[in-house]
Amino acid sequence: MSGGRRKEEPPQPHLANGAPKSSAWSKALRSDAAWEDKDEFLDVIYWFRQIIAVVLGVIWGVVPLKGFVGIAVFCLINAGILYLYFSSFQQIDEEDYGGTWELTKEGFMTSFALFMVILFNLQPVVDSDYFDKLEFFILRFGKDLPGHLDQSHLLDG
Amino acid sequence: MSTMFADTLLIVFISVCTALLAEGITWVLVYRTDKYKRLKAEVEKQSKKLEKKKETITESAGRQQKKKIERQEEKLKNNNRDLSMVRMKSMFAIGFCFTALMGMFNSIFDGRVVAKLPFTPLSYIQGLSHRNLLGEDYTDCSFIFLYILCTMSIRQNIQKMLGLAPSRAATKQAGGFLGPPNPAGKFS
Numbered sequence: 001m002s003g004g005r006r007k008e009e010p011p012q013p014h015l016a017n018g019a020p021k022s023s024a025w026s027k028a029l030r031s032d033a034a035w036e037d038k039d040e041f042l043d044v045i046y047w048f049r050q051i052i053a054v055v056l057g058v059i060w061g062v063v064p065l066k067g068f069v070g071i072a073v074f075c076l077i078n079a080g081i082l083y084l085y086f087s088s089f090q091q092i093d094e095e096d097y098g099g100t101w102e103l104t105k106e107g108f109m110t111s112f113a114l115f116m117v118i119l120f121n122l123q124p125v126v127d128s129d130y131f132d133k134l135e136f137f138i139l140r141f142g143k144d145l146p147g148h149l150d151q152s153h154l155l156d157g
Numbered sequence: 158m159s160t161m162f163a164d165t166l167l168i169v170f171i172s173v174c175t176a177l178l179a180e181g182i183t184w185v186l187v188y189r190t191d192k193y194k195r196l197k198a199e200v201e202k203q204s205k206k207l208e209k210k211k212e213t214i215t216e217s218a219g220r221q222q223k224k225k226i227e228r229q230e231e232k233l234k235n236n237n238r239d240l241s242m243v244r245m246k247s248m249f250a251i252g253f254c255f256t257a258l259m260g261m262f263n264s265i266f267d268g269r270v271v272a273k274l275p276f277t278p279l280s281y282i283q284g285l286s287h288r289n290l291l292g293e294d295y296t297d298c299s300f301i302f303l304y305i306l307c308t309m310s311i312r313q314n315i316q317k318m319l320g321l322a323p324s325r326a327a328t329k330q331a332g333g334f335l336g337p338p339n340p341a342g343k344f345s
Contacts, residue, residue: 050314067276117169123275
């Protein structure tokens with residue numbers, strides 16, 4: 001973590017409660033950045049939550065992780081990663097944003113719904129034989145591929 | 158299974174389209190009007206001002222200061238009410254469209270299992286997740302449950318991406334007036 005002085009940056013134009021500008025994303029990836037516009041930081045938190053929901057939805061769908069335990073673990077990881085981000089990486093004062101709870105619930109329900117949608121979409125793909133068919137296709141027609149990609153010998157015996 | 162996957166994707170697509178349709182109708186009827194733009198700017202300005210004032214006020218603040226804040230809150234409440242009245246037009250139009258659309262989709266997907274849930278939902282959710290489905294397998298998912306989840310995730314994100322979500326300060330000061338539209342409802 002950077003322990004240097006916070007640099008004061010000129011305020012960047014920001015669409016209130018919308019998609020953060022590219023400058024906000026570069027700040028988001030910098031440790032201990034200065035956030036003059038609170039809405040901008042909250043938008044970054046929101047969109048990070050959505051990204052986490054997509055990534056975890058894909059992982060949970062492919063593994064697959066079923067049952068309420070999977071959902072509980074998602075909630076914990078989602079809340080935990082963002083908590084570490086804003087408290088340790090960005091080192092912001094939670095009281096400026098209404099407390100840890102306000103930051104935790106920013107975009108949480110939307111990310112949860114997104115996670116569920118991705119999980120439900122992947123369920124029939126993982127449960128079906130799509131992956132088996134794909135693997136067979138690659139193995140069967142691999143002999144037409146350049147030598148180092150040809151895996152057709154795996155079909156024999 | 159492939160039919161179920163196709164149904165799931167179709168419902169996600171329907172959700173995206175209906176979200177865009179709702180925002181499109183609202184833009185035509187509300188967002189592009191001068192009255193709405195003026196009211197929205199005014200509400201946001203007042204909300205931010207009021208929030209700053211409330212942060213700096215102390216317990217020992219004079220009666221005059223507190224009265225000033227009350228007057229500002231009243232003014233903000235009136236502006237929020239006017240803003241809600243302006244949005245009412247689009248709400249009726251969208252409600253009408255969506256009633257027709259939902260009726261159509263419900264009849265298309267009636268009795269069809271559109272997804273498999275990775276868990277058995279709680280009993281009070283089963284009424285929604287297993288609606289109009291035969292059998293006792295409560296991991297079967299009905300159209301309406303998946304559509305509600307899709308709308309909750311997709312509509313809010315589309316609103317934020319397009320910059321059409323109301324500002325947080327305005328939402329906080331307004332309470333129920335300017336809250337984000339209920340994502341679980343079929344009306345906007």
